[in-house]
Amino acid sequence: MSAHPARSLSRVLEDLGPTLLDLLHGDPERALELGGVGIHDPYDEQHYPERAIVLGVGVHGPDATARLLRELAVAGAAALVVRGPVEDGAALDAVAEETGVALLSLTRGASWAQLAAMLRTLLSEGDVGEEGRQTLGGVPSGDLFALANAIATLLDAPITIEDRRSRILAFSGRQDEADPARVASILARRVPERYLRLHEEHGVFEELYRSGKPVYIPPPTLDDEAALPRAAIAVRAGDEILGSVWAALRKPLTKEREEAFQEAAKLVALHMLRLRAGTDAENRLRADLVTTALEGGPGAAEALGRLGLADGPLLVMALGIEPAEDGDHADHAQVTAERQRLAGALAVHLAAVRPRSAVALLGDVSYALFPVAQDTAAVRERAVQVASNFLERTGDQLGAVVGIGSVAGEAAALARSRANADRALRVLFSGRAARRVAAIADVYVDALLLELRDLASANRDELSGPLARLAAYDTRHNAHLVETLRAWLDAFGDVVTASASVFVHPNTFRYRIRRVAEVGRIDLQDPSARFAAMLQLRLMGPYDGGGGGAGHSKEYRQGAG
Numbered sequence: 001m002s003a004h005p006a007r008s009l010s011r012v013l014e015d016l017g018p019t020l021l022d023l024l025h026g027d028p029e030r031a032l033e034l035g036g037v038g039i040h041d042p043y044d045e046q047h048y049p050e051r052a053i054v055l056g057v058g059v060h061g062p063d064a065t066a067r068l069l070r071e072l073a074v075a076g077a078a079a080l081v082v083r084g085p086v087e088d089g090a091a092l093d094a095v096a097e098e099t100g101v102a103l104l105s106l107t108r109g110a111s112w113a114q115l116a117a118m119l120r121t122l123l124s125e126g127d128v129g130e131e132g133r134q135t136l137g138g139v140p141s142g143d144l145f146a147l148a149n150a151i152a153t154l155l156d157a158p159i160t161i162e163d164r165r166s167r168i169l170a171f172s173g174r175q176d177e178a179d180p181a182r183v184a185s186i187l188a189r190r191v192p193e194r195y196l197r198l199h200e201e202h203g204v205f206e207e208l209y210r211s212g213k214p215v216y217i218p219p220p221t222l223d224d225e226a227a228l229p230r231a232a233i234a235v236r237a238g239d240e241i242l243g244s245v246w247a248a249l250r251k252p253l254t255k256e257r258e259e260a261f262q263e264a265a266k267l268v269a270l271h272m273l274r275l276r277a278g279t280d281a282e283n284r285l286r287a288d289l290v291t292t293a294l295e296g297g298p299g300a301a302e303a304l305g306r307l308g309l310a311d312g313p314l315l316v317m318a319l320g321i322e323p324a325e326d327g328d329h330a331d332h333a334q335v336t337a338e339r340q341r342l343a344g345a346l347a348v349h350l351a352a353v354r355p356r357s358a359v360a361l362l363g364d365v366s367y368a369l370f371p372v373a374q375d376t377a378a379v380r381e382r383a384v385q386v387a388s389n390f391l392e393r394t395g396d397q398l399g400a401v402v403g404i405g406s407v408a409g410e411a412a413a414l415a416r417s418r419a420n421a422d423r424a425l426r427v428l429f430s431g432r433a434a435r436r437v438a439a440i441a442d443v444y445v446d447a448l449l450l451e452l453r454d455l456a457s458a459n460r461d462e463l464s465g466p467l468a469r470l471a472a473y474d475t476r477h478n479a480h481l482v483e484t485l486r487a488w489l490d491a492f493g494d495v496v497t498a499s500a501s502v503f504v505h506p507n508t509f510r511y512r513i514r515r516v517a518e519v520g521r522i523d524l525q526d527p528s529a530r531f532a533a534m535l536q537l538r539l540m541g542p543y544d545g546g547g548g549g550a551g552h553s554k555e556y557r558q559g560a561g
Contacts, residue, residue: 007123008032009079009102012053015122015145019175019186020110024086025093026102031078037119038077039112039352040068048075053119055352056082057112065103066095073099081106081115109187113393116352117189121145121170144170147271151264155257157247158182161235161268164243166191169272178248179227181220195220209234209241214253214261233265235272242272290360290367296415304411307358309369314414315380315407317368317387318421319346320429322399338398342366349390365425367418375407380439387437396436401428404439423447453539466520466529467536473519481519482537484512488524489534 009031013023036049040056048054054072059065059082069092072080084105086092096103106115122145144161152159152172159172160182167190175182185191198220199205208215211234219227228248235242245265247253253261292303294316304310319342321335343359343366350357350368358369370386372379387402394400403424405417420440427433427443430450440447463471470481483502487509491498499509516522523529 007034009034009053012119012122013104014173015149015171016115016118017173018107019171019183020107020115020118021081022084022105022107024103024105025096026079026100028079028102030100031102034078034123036123037116037351037355039116039355040080041353048072048077049355050076051078053077053079053081055106055112055116056080057352059083062087062089062092066092069095069099069101069103072101077101079104084108107187111187113348113352114187114189117348120351144268144271144275145172147264147268148172151245151247151261151268154260154264155231155247155253157231157249160185160246161272162191162243162246164241166196169243177250180225181227182248204232208232208244212236212262214258216252231261233261235265235268237269237273242269242276286358287360287362290358290369291362293358293369293411294362294367294414294418296412296418300411300414304369304414307369308356309358309371310411313372313375313407313409314369314417315372315383316405316414316417316421317346317350317370317383318403318405318418318425319343319366319368319387320364320401320403320425322429335398339364339366342394342398342400345394346390349393350386353386365422367421369414372407375409379407380404380441384437384439384442391436400436401425402437403428404437406440423451426450449538452535456539463536463540465536466522466533467540470516470520479512479515479519481512481516484509485516485520485533486537488513488516489530489537493524 009028012034013021013028017023031051031053033051034053035051036053038048038052038054040054040059042058052075054068054077056065056068059068059080065080065082065086069080079102081104084107086103086105092103106112148159148161148170149172152174158174158178160168161170163169168186171186175186181192181195185195199217204215204217214231214233217230217232219229228250230246231249231253232244232246234244245261245268247261286307289303289307292299293307293309294300301310304314321339321342339361343361346366346368347357347359350359350370354371356371360367370383372383383404387404391400391402403421403426405419405421405424406413408414408417424438424440424443424447427446427450428436428438430446432446432450433443462468467482470485473479474481480502484498487498487502488495491501495506495509495513499506502509504512513524517524522533
């Protein structure tokens, strides 16, 4: 077990290096009590915790690194992490010595979001209450990294602790003694899919979850990769499987070590239950505070204060995924689990950009309170870019989209920002915007049209005027006059362009547009008449142009024009 304080830089290096971090310059013993994680953003005013370990995202070259080291010394930071490899020179060594700020490098292939999440886990930023200082089995309660190191010492093998979905919760030191598969798992924070498929094909998980003893897994034969055998044991709380512990072995476990592995799994279960209880309590508290803040009522200011977000403008992001279709309960359960997973992933992603962001899953939507400097177009574009980067990393299998609300300069305005984020989200789900992220400012008209359609539907409005006459004529004669009018308006009266869009000859189109004017009794030279027709067409939605009437809008019923 580590002899270093839990929040010290030495402890961070012991747990995360050299798999994720390497010390380049400076003395880690100077930083005995890290105050938190900070993200360097050259385009925003910086607010770091005291004695922060700062992630220098996008910082390259010795000059930029030296300049940032000096800035961080003034800010009271303890360490700077930059992407490796770093030009290792005497100049940087001298600056690190002069400033007292340690310089670390992030391993190639590891992500900043992953590092931020790991650091926050190590520094216990998410722990709740005084119970975080208790110990279980001689290990600080919930400290899975310390526990992984203790088990690694008992078994003389590098260890990972994983959840039921094979995500890496913690790992021990000495991972350089393992194999490429283990390193890839740690860098990705989950076991690669190709190895999971192999385990499933060979019944590894079935045996693992059935047995109360360590299970031995031979090295996988996959693309001639060098691999070590594994010993794994399930982590149980009664009949519930919480996860598993995996050891990469260079020699078989002795009987004594097998017994120690079994006892260690019981201790891991206690720590995982403690973590889950703390996480559940924190998530409930955070969700309550975010909900109160989003309501914008009298308690909003206090809720923002408790979230650490009371001192600047915010905007609301709303993350949603396509709802599961009716029928399969398993599909609904999977979508619910994915919503929870995406909410957690969004929290990690935003924390790497704005450490004070707050995320909570409320119903089917994850809401984020995202701090901004001011209400400008550049700020809104930055928020769109941050959300777009998140969706690119998580993939589009579930059809996730993000709506972004207006900037709220005070607590009372957050309810409006949330409403606008929901409006943007609805536009994205409707398919009116061919994108996955939208700020309300960019889809405002589309949102208005959807709300007008709601109003028409609630009032049981019918089509009236020229559109009603054209739709009725189309139904009787399959004449495609509504389609013709829509194409003509969309092309601003350009007959060649409009006719091409509906695949007819220009002369045929000219004849049809004359019939539109005659049948609909509409003056196409009148701007007001054109606008009214265009608005009604937008509210109609999809239309098949005639025939059986299947394309008529659900919101409108055909009236007797």
